[in-house]
Amino acid sequence: MKFDDVLVILGEFGPYQRRMYALVCLMVIPSAWTSLIQVFAMGNSDHWCQVPGWNDTVCEEEYGAPCNLITKKTFNIPFVEANGSKPEFQKCTRKNISDFSGLSVAINETTRSGYGSLIQDLGADGTPDVIPCDAGWEYDRSQYTRTFVQEMDLVCADAKYIQFPQSFYYGGYLVGSMVFGILGDRFGRHRMLIFTTVLRIISGYALVLVHNYWLFAVVRFFQGVFQMGTYILTFVLGTEFVGISKRNFSGNFINIPYAVGYMLLAGIAYWIRDWRMLQVALVTPLFILFIFLIILPESPRWLISQGETEKAKKIIKHAAKVNKVQLPEDFLDEHDDVNKNLNGDTQKDDTQEKERRPNVTDIFRHRNMRRRTLILMYIWSVCAVVYHGFNLSTSTLGINVYISFFVSAAIEIPAYTLDIFIVQHPWLGRRRSMVLTLLLGGVACLLTIFIAPGPFRAGVAFIGKFGISAAFGLIYLYTIELFPTSLRTAGLGICSMTGRIANILAPLILLTTEYWIHTPLVIFGSCTILAGILCLFLPETRGKKLPETIEDGENFGKLPAETETFLSYPMNGFDSLDVANGSKGDKLGV
Incomplete structure (x- = not known):
């Protein structure tokens, strides 16, 4: 009796499988957070040149004029008219001004004329030289109170570096897909899932402590490795203990928790505008999920493929108890036959399979x-x-x-x-x-x-x-x-x-x-x-x-039934492959 036949008796998606599947889905939700933290950690915000010597207190006391943001930018930052209306300030250059003595006069003379006159008068100061930002940048922090872009000044000429950490992260996906796909088959789904979860927690907190650009990119790489390993292992673990008729549900529904995590991140990031605090908030729930993860069993299907039939039997019997079904005593005794050839000549191939x-x-x-x-x-x-x-x-x-x-x-x-x-x-x-x-x-x-x-x-x-x-x-x-x-x-x-x-x-x-x-x-x-x-x-x-x-x-x-053309339709409303295999799994299409 093959494992799929056992599942027919056990229940293809009984109470036991539903509980295990729910835990797997919980593990998927934070996957979206790890993948998409880049959007907010590297979020763009308005920026302009820091102006050396400009001090709000000195400005108020010495020049008798309020030094609000508009005044500061208008007096020091070049601008161009955007669509003939409100000016758009340059982000990477500033006026080469060191004497701010004319500020109070300009403001006092144009206050009555409104904002447009103020800009015109403050800009008509002898057309000073325009120079690149030489003292750093200031940022509009109304949307993000702190991002890695702001910390590292990844703007203007250095803006190209914003995308590199995400490329590193996808490089980690590449390695994780290859490494943990193989390790999952070699050492088991559950064991590797625990391993990747521990490493996700460690790398998540490590990112919070990083204050170097290239180290940030390296940590993101390892986050990608462990994240992809986790996703592959949870996906396989969540589908291998489910019967044929419910396999489509388990294989597709697991994407919805990812989308839910995607949506939740929008709300979490809205309330936590500091990227480091946001990262802490996104990593901490993994501790709770790790506790739940420990109670997950190994995939019986994998155990059987490795010849560990007794361990698989123990898990299946527990599932049968929870599902309140009775299994035959010899429900896995014939499983050794799965490695036999269809032509009946098996001895040589069985020996090679063991070797x-x-x-x-x-x-x-x-x-x-x-x-x-x-x-x-x-x-x-x-x-x-x-x-x-x-x-x-x-x-x-x-x-x-x-x-x-x-x-x-x-x-x-x-x-x-x-x-x-x-x-x-x-x-x-x-x-x-x-x-x-x-x-x-x-x-x-x-x-x-x-x-x-x-x-x-x-x-x-x-x-x-x-x-x-x-x-x-x-x-x-x-x-x-x-x-x-x-x-x-x-x-x-x-x-x-x-x-x-x-x-x-x-x-x-x-x-x-x-x-x-x-x-x-x-x-x-x-x-x-x-x-x-x-x-x-x-x-x-x-x-x-x-x-x-x-x-x-x-x-x-x-x-032969698989040679049907794309436009052919089964005569009886069922997939002809179901009839050919004697499967009763999907007859109702649910």
Whole structure:
């Protein structure tokens, strides 16, 4: 009896699994905080040159004039008329003025004439030389009381350094995807999850203590490593103890806690405007989650794949007790048969399987798994880079940054909720759902090229983000269903790794606006549409038992029923693959 057969008896998503899954979802919420703290730690705020010798007290006492901010900036900072109305002060230059004796005269003579006359008179001071900021900068702290940008003066010529720490962070994603995907298969999901959580706490508090730019970037790199390791491990752990009929729910719903964390961050950051205090507030809850994490069990599916059947039995029996079901005495005795060949000649292969543990190279040694993996790697890359691109566009809605951030997060919840239902539709399944959501994102991306800036273009952009968010949510579930148990986290890690490489390269794509302003949109849209087309060459996984051995993974999808065309519809309203496998999991489409 295979583990999926055990789950049918145990309950595919019984009370025990629901409790464990809820704990896994709690672990996902802070993932959004770690990823998106960059938005507020590196938040831009208005800035202008610090003026040497300008002292508010001296100004008031010696010149008899109030030295408010407008007066100070008007007298010392060059400005240009913006749209013929209110002036816009320069951010990187100042007037070369050392004598402020004329300030009181200018103010006294223009007070009656209003603000416009004041600016005109204060600016008509013999056109002093304009020089770069030579004494640092001052910042508008009405939105952010303290950011790392303000601390390090990452403005003007040094503004290019703002994006580097996030590139380091995505580099950590790359390493974490590769390392913890392999370690999760080698040492277990639960053990590695505890390890990454401890390191996330340590690196989170370390960031608070950093006062050096490059050290900040290095700590962000390690945060990316441990964060991605945590996300991969929680995702796999949350889906491997769930039966076939509920696998789509567990695989897609886990994205909603991430979006909830995304939304919560907008509120937390609104109340805590100091980035260091915000970081402390975001790391501290991990202590509570760590306590809950300890009670999580290891994945029985992984234990069985490692030959630790007795440990798996103990966990399954406890789950059966909580779910109030009775298991047969020999419910795992036949599990050794899962490594047998379909032709019955097993002795030689069983010996070889014992001699050599499956590893990541097996993914590329077998033709079908190699082809699928390459397609998945491309789709992951597209999802990552386009999702990132849409996030950049939604951050310029022209409204309060916290509202903009909240809206950008909120739109992901209906996208992930839709995923739960469409993957269960008899005709859509996993494959066609991926195709349609990718095409929606790609077409919307291309349409924005032909729409003038404004509300309508923003609406189309949000539709595009809806599509790519839905596709990004689906790709996790689809990926783990296509790899066998012994290579599942390694396969997910490799695919996720390619997505992180795409994130690192995304700024290079954005630089192509120097040649044509719409070049990034053309690249994003066309690549997304191609990804949707390539999905047609992957097998459907809806209602299918997860492949457990390498041979299962290689033979997966070879049934004649999988040759159906994209437009064919099952005659009886059910997925023909369910009938071929005798699965009763998804007949009701719920």
